[in-house]
Amino acid sequence: MESVRDLDWDPARAAAFLERAAGLWRTFLEQLPTLPVARSWRPGEVRDAVAINVPEEPLAEVELFEHVRSVMFDHSVYPGHPRFMGYVTGAGTIPGAVADLLASALNQNLGGWRHSPAATEIELHLTKWFAARFGLPKTAGGMITSGGSMATFTSLKVARDRRAGWDVRQRGLREGARMVLYASTESHAVVRRAADMLGLGMDAVRPVAVDAAFRMRAGGLRDTIVADRLAGLQPFAVVATAGTTATGAIDPLPEIAGICREEGLWLHVDAAYGGAAVLADDLRPRLRGIEHADSIAFDPHKWMSTPHPGGCVLLRDLADAFDSFHLAASYTVEHRERTGGTFDFGSHGPQWSRAFTAFKIWLSLLAHGAGPYGRRISHEAALARRMGELVVQHEELELATPVSLSVCCFRYVPAGLAPDAAGREAYLDHLNERIMTEVQVDGRAYCSNALLRRRFFLRACIVNFRTEEPDVRALVDVVIEIGRRLDDEMRPAARGPAVAP
Numbered sequence: 001m002e003s004v005r006d007l008d009w010d011p012a013r014a015a016a017f018l019e020r021a022a023g024l025w026r027t028f029l030e031q032l033p034t035l036p037v038a039r040s041w042r043p044g045e046v047r048d049a050v051a052i053n054v055p056e057e058p059l060a061e062v063e064l065f066e067h068v069r070s071v072m073f074d075h076s077v078y079p080g081h082p083r084f085m086g087y088v089t090g091a092g093t094i095p096g097a098v099a100d101l102l103a104s105a106l107n108q109n110l111g112g113w114r115h116s117p118a119a120t121e122i123e124l125h126l127t128k129w130f131a132a133r134f135g136l137p138k139t140a141g142g143m144i145t146s147g148g149s150m151a152t153f154t155s156l157k158v159a160r161d162r163r164a165g166w167d168v169r170q171r172g173l174r175e176g177a178r179m180v181l182y183a184s185t186e187s188h189a190v191v192r193r194a195a196d197m198l199g200l201g202m203d204a205v206r207p208v209a210v211d212a213a214f215r216m217r218a219g220g221l222r223d224t225i226v227a228d229r230l231a232g233l234q235p236f237a238v239v240a241t242a243g244t245t246a247t248g249a250i251d252p253l254p255e256i257a258g259i260c261r262e263e264g265l266w267l268h269v270d271a272a273y274g275g276a277a278v279l280a281d282d283l284r285p286r287l288r289g290i291e292h293a294d295s296i297a298f299d300p301h302k303w304m305s306t307p308h309p310g311g312c313v314l315l316r317d318l319a320d321a322f323d324s325f326h327l328a329a330s331y332t333v334e335h336r337e338r339t340g341g342t343f344d345f346g347s348h349g350p351q352w353s354r355a356f357t358a359f360k361i362w363l364s365l366l367a368h369g370a371g372p373y374g375r376r377i378s379h380e381a382a383l384a385r386r387m388g389e390l391v392v393q394h395e396e397l398e399l400a401t402p403v404s405l406s407v408c409c410f411r412y413v414p415a416g417l418a419p420d421a422a423g424r425e426a427y428l429d430h431l432n433e434r435i436m437t438e439v440q441v442d443g444r445a446y447c448s449n450a451l452l453r454r455r456f457f458l459r460a461c462i463v464n465f466r467t468e469e470p471d472v473r474a475l476v477d478v479v480i481e482i483g484r485r486l487d488d489e490m491r492p493a494a495r496g497p498a499v500a501p
C-alpha cells in the first residue's frame with residue numbers, strides 16, 4: 001500500500017515553520033508596549049478578516065503566516081500589554097508559552113500514568129507543592145483544570161458526594177433531603193453554575209450577606225445554616241472566597257472554618273484569584289485559615305500569569321477525588337507491576353483525556369523561581385495601593401473601597417456635580433459605564449467594572465508582570481480625560497444638575 005504522509009513534516013520543515021513563528025513572537029514582544037491594548041472593530045470586521053475558508057490544499061506558507069500576523073497584530077486584545085488592567089487575566093509568561101509548545105509537541109494524554117509518566121508525576125508534584133504552600137496536609141493534592149470554574153465544580157462534586165450521607169453517585173439526589181451550600185453575595189457566579197451542573201439547582205446556593213469591606217458576615221452564615229436546618233434542608237458546604245473578583249476581599253477564613261467544623265460542613269475556598277498571594281511574604285498572612293480548607297480553587301492563569309488555560313483544584317485528601325470520579329472502562333486493562341503506573345488523573349476528575357497543562361505552570365516556576373514570583377505579586381499589590389492613592393488625591397475621582405490585594409475600584413465624579421444633585425447616582429452610573437466602554441476601545445489603557453452595592457465603578461485589576469507605575473498613572477489620566485469629555489457631552493450645561501439617563 002502506498003503511504004500517505006501529507007501530515008508528517010520532516011524535522012527540518014518543522015524547525016523552519018517554528019522559526020517563522022518565533023520571529024513573529026519576537027516582533028510581537030518588541031511591539032507589544034506600543035500596540036493599542038484594544039480597539040473598536042466594526043461588527044463583522046474581525047470575522048471577515050480571520051474566519052477564512054478551510055482550503056482543500058495547503059495554504060501557501062506566506063499566506064498562512066500573513067493570516068497569523070493579522071490574528072496577532074490586527075485583531076486581538078492584549079492581556080499581556082502593560083496597560084491591560086481589566087479582569088483577572090494574567091499577562092502570559094514567556095517560559096509558559098514555550099512550555100505549551102513543547103507540551104503540544106510531546107502530546108501527552110494525562111488520563112493514565114502509563115502513557116504520560118513524566119507529565120503525570122510533574123502534575124502530581126506541582127499540585128502537592130501548591131497544597132503544601134497553602135498549609136494542607138500530606139494527603140492533599142490536586143489537578144490542573146481549565147480554570148476556576150472547573151476547579152469549583154470538581155471541589156463541590158467531591159463535597160456533595162462526601163457529605164450527602166447516601167450513595168449520591170449511584171442513586172442521585174432524590175434519595176435524601178435537599179442539599180444546600182453557602183457563599184457570600186460577592187462570590188463568583190461559577191459557584192451557582194457548579195450547583196446547577198451538580199443537579200442541586202442554583203437556588204441551592206444560599207447567599208450570605210457581606211460587611212462594609214465586602215467580606216462574608218460569619219454571623220450571617222451561622223444564622224442562615226440554623227434557619228435552613230430548621231426548614232428541613234441539608235447544608236453540606238460553605239464556599240469562602242479568598243480574593244473576590246470585584247474588590248479582592250478575603251472572607252474571614254478562620255471564623256468560617258470554625259463554623260464548618262462545628263456544623264460538619266465541607267469548606268471550599270475559592271482562591272482562584274487571591275491564592276497567588278500565598279507566594280508573597282507580605283500578603284501570605286492575609287490567607288490565614290485557608291489551611292483548614294477541604295478543597296481550594298486556585299488559578300495560576302490569573303495572578304501567576306501563566307498562559308490560559310491553567311487553573312488548579314486542591315483537595316485536602318486527594319483520595320476523595322478517586323471516590324467521586326473513578327469509573328471502570330473495559331479497554332483500560334493494565335498490569336501496573338510492568339508499566340510502573342501508580343496514579344491515573346483520568347480517575348480523579350471529570351475529564352478522561354487530559355492535556356499536559358501543568359507544564360507551562362511548572363516551567364514558569366522553574367524558570368522564574370518562587371522568590372521572584374512572590375516579589376512580583378507583592379509589587380502588583382503595591383501598584384494597586386499606589387493607584388488607590390492617586391485616586392484619593394484627585395478631586396474628580398472617588399475610591400469605592402480601600403484596596404485589597406491588587407484591585408482598585410473607583411469612579412469618575414465630575415467637578416461641580418453637587419452631592420445632592422437630582423439623579424446624581426444614576427447619572428454617575430451611566431457616565432462611568434460610558435467611560436469604561438470608551439476606555440476599552442480607546443486603546444491607551446484598559447479597565448473593567450465592578451457593581452458594588454448596585455453602583456457602577458471602574459475596576460483596575462493588576463495581575464500583569466509588565467505593569468508599572470507609569471501605566472497605572474496612564475489609566476487614571478485616560479479615565480479623567482474621557483470622563484471630562486463625556487460629562488461635557490452628557491451634561492450640556494456643564495455645571496448644571498445631573499440628569500437621570
Ligand SMILES: Cc1ncc(COP(=O)(O)O)c(C=O)c1O
Nearest residue numbers: 088147148149188190245272273
Ligand atoms: C474568584 C473567582 N472565582 C472563579 C473564577 C472563574 O475562573 P475561570 O474563569 O478561570 O473559570 C474567577 C474568574 O475571574 C474568579 O475571579
